[in-house]
Amino acid sequence: MSGYVPPTSTAAATTTTSTGEGRSVDYTCGDCNAAVSLKRGEPIRCRSCGHRVLYKQRTNRMVQFEAR
């Protein structure tokens, strides 16, 4: 039977942490609907109205729904 298997995830420390650093992601403000682009580590806050709830924008990839 299966013996002790060391958890694999511990060993797999991520190496590529830097790629996400400079990228900014676009969000939408929950209050004023303005687009907010945030970088890593920036406080979550709308630049125009100061609201602190942001929503991720919808993907522009194609999504296919199954109509039932």
Next chain:
Amino acid sequence: MPPRPKKPGPTEIGDAAAKAARKPRAPRGSKAGDATAPDAANPSQSGASDTINVKPAKPSTTAESSAPAVPASGETAQDAPRGGNNAVEETSSRPAKPTRKRKEQPVPAAKDDFSNLLEPFYYGKSLTDPINTATDKWNLLPAFLKVKGLVKQHIDSFNHFVDVELKKIVEANRVVHSDADDKFFLRYTDIRVLKPNRIDEDNKDMKYKESNITPNECRLRDLTYAAPIVVDIEYRRGNRIVRRKDIRIGRLPIMLRSNKCVLHGRSNKDMGLLNECEIDPGGYFVVRGQEKVILVQEQLSKNRVIVESAKGIMQASVTSSTHERKSKTYVILKKGRLYLRHNILNEEIPIVFILKAMGIQSDHEIILLVAGEDTIYQDQFAPNFEACTRENVYTQQQALEYIGSKIKMMRKPSGYQRRNYQHEAIECLATIVITHVPVFGMNFRPKALYVAFMARRVLMAMHDPTLVDDRDYVGNKRLELAGQMLSILFEDHFKRFNHEFKMNIDKVLKKPNRASEFDAYDHMHLHGNHLTMGIERALSTGNWNLKRFKMERAGVTHLLSRLSYISAIGMMTRISSQFEKTRKVSGPRALQPSQFGMLCPSDTPEGEACGLVKNLALMTHITTEDEEDPVRKLVFILGAEDIVSASGYEIHGVGAYVVFVNGTPIAVTRTPKKFLTDFRRFRRIGRISEFVSIYINHHHNGVHIATDEGRICRPLIIVERGRTKVTARYLKALRKGTMNFDDFLTRGLVEYLDVNEENDSNISVYEKDINEHTTHLEVEPFTILGAVAGLIPYPHHNQSPRNTYQCAMGKQAIGSIAYNQFTRIDTLLYLMVYPQKPMVSTRTIELIKYDKLPAGQNATVAVMSYSGYDIEDALVLNKASVDRGFGRCQVFKKMAVQLKNYANGASDMINAGARDATNPNHSKIGGDGIVEVGMELAKDDVYLLKATPANTSIYSVSGGANPHGGGGEWRDTHSSYKLPDPCYVDKIMVAENDNQTRIIKIQTRQTRRPELGDKFSSRHGQKGVVGIISPQADMPFSDDGVTPDIIMNPHGFPSRMTVGKMMELLSGKAGVLEGTQQYGTAFGGSKVEDMAMILLKKGFSYSGKDYLTSGITGEALPSYVFFGPIYYQKLKHMVQDKLHSRARGPRATLTRQPTEGRSRDGGLRLGEMERDCLIAYGASQLLLERLMVSSDAHEVDVCEKCGQMGYQGWCQACKTGEGVSKITMPYAAKLLLQELASMNVKVKLGLGEEFPSG
């Protein structure tokens, strides 16, 4: 006479409402008048009266007054389709309207559309309609709900706490002294609660800026919706007295819609802007993003004497409760003698000694006070004096000495001196025994009288056992609301706050010389947010742990259930009882006659909490505390004589009645009836609070006045000289908006009665029943039901358990939650895609606005047998209906992730770099490491790439600060979607909470159509699962070509006797055909006869049965089929969430048996009873396979010699491999042996041949 104290909360609401109501109402009136005109012309058509047919009215009045059920908000009244035949008349009257409309348009625009619903007159009534008091008095109900009712008690209670109670608590703990410096003092001069704000706004600077925080932001960001508590202080610094204002001492969670809430007094339009639902009742707290309700708690009333006989021992007990102390005192009857028992006393003390100690020294006076001149009572009481001679106690001194010697020692005697028994006894009697009767200046007389009255009650009960009190009587109960619960919590924390503060300053003041001048203000903030955190923790866990009252109550708060709008409402009106559930007594669970109109008779859960959890009826209010002093003054003004100066002759003489205020005797009157009516008159003209109750108890010859909090009461119309005080004139004023409910109160037309006073009144349900003895008239009979039971149409025609079942199921129905349902991200949210309001409505539905947030659909139902897939309550669904969206619902789920900050400065992060392009599970992740919005998530798809620092301890190798990422190692802690059924990512929210922790909430969506096994229910406790989804072609059809949405098996009717369901079908069908809303209001509603008339007129059978043709054979069905619309609810139990199977799968580590439960992919249990079956049948091999082979079979080596387990063919005990054989046994059994061995219990296994040769 002091004027009635103006209550801030309700009055303000009332004022606002009055202002709103005073706006010109002309356009609505006139239009509605027009609209109703055609109806009046067609009396038979609209004869389908929506009024609660209280009294068979003349046809003409019915037509006019009933004018229909179209909401009267300006345009709708006009545009709503009327009955078919009216169409012509209506178009003819149209040309005139536009001109008028244009002129008046601005006015309706300014009004809130939905507020019309709460307007007293909205059923197309116009100002000119004649008013019939018998049928129109129900209009008081919406007017009442505008001011009080349902959730208002929570809000009122909280307001009372914030505005009054808070100040009282601070007043009681006003000064902080120091032990080290007797000159020092700090005094609180005022306390206030400000408007809610965010914590960072609060900390910035002292200047308070208006915050734009909303409750919804708190929900989304997991904040606590709280407001700062500020105090004004003055204290001594050096030689001067310093005053400071607005010192923050903590934060108080704010109840939504209370007068401190930002939603208070906002219009419905603003509610939308604040992302709040205007229909949402409020009355709960938002604590760490969760909505928490403090349930109403039911308790035996405090400070009242209750006589009970437990196990043959008669006793009178009273639970005294003051701000300082809580204690229980008994007067018990033992072997014909009366004793006083109290926890502080080592043993029971003869009642005579207590009375003597309280200064009533002569035996004659004692017997007069207790027994009066009644020889029977005197004889019963006389033996008590024997104790005097036995113990040699005759004087007050001797009595005090005796009592003092029986007092339990509180603290160790200081050693050098003997205990002074007399002083201790005085101290004890004055402050500990019956604390709620205060002793001023050594005047023990009131307290002695109280004890005497308790003794008398026992004597009376001894003589006549029917005088024993009923603990379950609602009048002996008090309801504890949010305000009271918070008040004791705050008091405890405030005292601790002061104590810690004192400790702090003591520490500094003890030092002989200080570097700088001592400023106590600097020390106020040292112990930071204990107050804030304490209250917040109590609210979010529901654990009320108060040392002072030795109170440890768990489960005080609950998460507000947002399954549906009804479940939320139902939760706000719920009352939980303090009785333990295991007790096998039926008393507390039984329906009490005194519940009438106060607690809903139908709405209670089934099972263990049955009858213990109750719900408020529609028209109830729970009182808040009123001041006692003005009432006491009034008692004397009304001619009652002070009881302190009265002797036993006067108190118990013939015709003398004792006036009790909150259970304490204060006066004697010889004209109780006059006193009562005079007192009531003062209340009716508003000189004392409307919630002060007064009633006569003829058994005890007492007039009882109650001003305490927590009494349930309800409004009733006053009847004088056989006539109702509410006349057409006043109803007209109500309709016009010149009067509101409070005006009815102050004019003495309506008054609140609590249970005790209600019991003392003659209340007529209908106006026709009023006779010369009647004192009050019921506002509306259907208000005896609660909000949840009010959804049921024709509940008075159902078997009563069915209504109870529906009350439980209505809370599980999928529908709409609130207007802001899409802006809030709930953990679990069920929504119906096409909810409909019911065809057959009730008054309650409209009052609680269930028709605005409905949970169900009007399904066309054929009651017939079909296909055999409909046995045992299964339903047949029409496939075409399902395709068109019948019963379709959406399920939203939340997956929340917090990026934690660790103590060493490191924090979690989203690691977009970890995205593996080759891994198909990562394909839906976006560039930011979070799944893309709109993507379909299937099982095992990763939706968030999170990395956790490997080293999170403060004592890291690098030491101290560990800036995140700086050389630290990271561990991937990705989150993946676990459920078998796919979903779509609906919304992703990122925000920060109070501690600057980043939170990511991912909302997923599934759209589900009904499938086999999904649960549906009508509104009559008739639940069923989908048995088959049949193609429309195979469904039966009527001669109009109508096919049913649902086919229901007729066997559901005979045994359940849900006649209301049949009536709903009938009324619904008539309503559909005529295009009107029909009503199934309890004790009223549309009459079956009228419905039959409509059906007949429309060419249908009066019985509601239709001729159907089989869709399968094309032949006519051999009998007529009961056919029409019934409101069906889809319940939250869906097959998709329950479907589960497993062949092989995970096992629990400890026992190696399969895991349990669907969420862990667990096995299917062969339980004890199934096991019993197999044993009984003798299927031993099957048993072995099920219980061992397929579960946790395990091979062990057992030594034949010693019977112990070895390993690898070797017995460690015998040091031999001989006679060691392998056997298979359950791993759990092996585990048991080893566990026993670890406890020094040796278990031997005896081996035998499996197939013995002999």
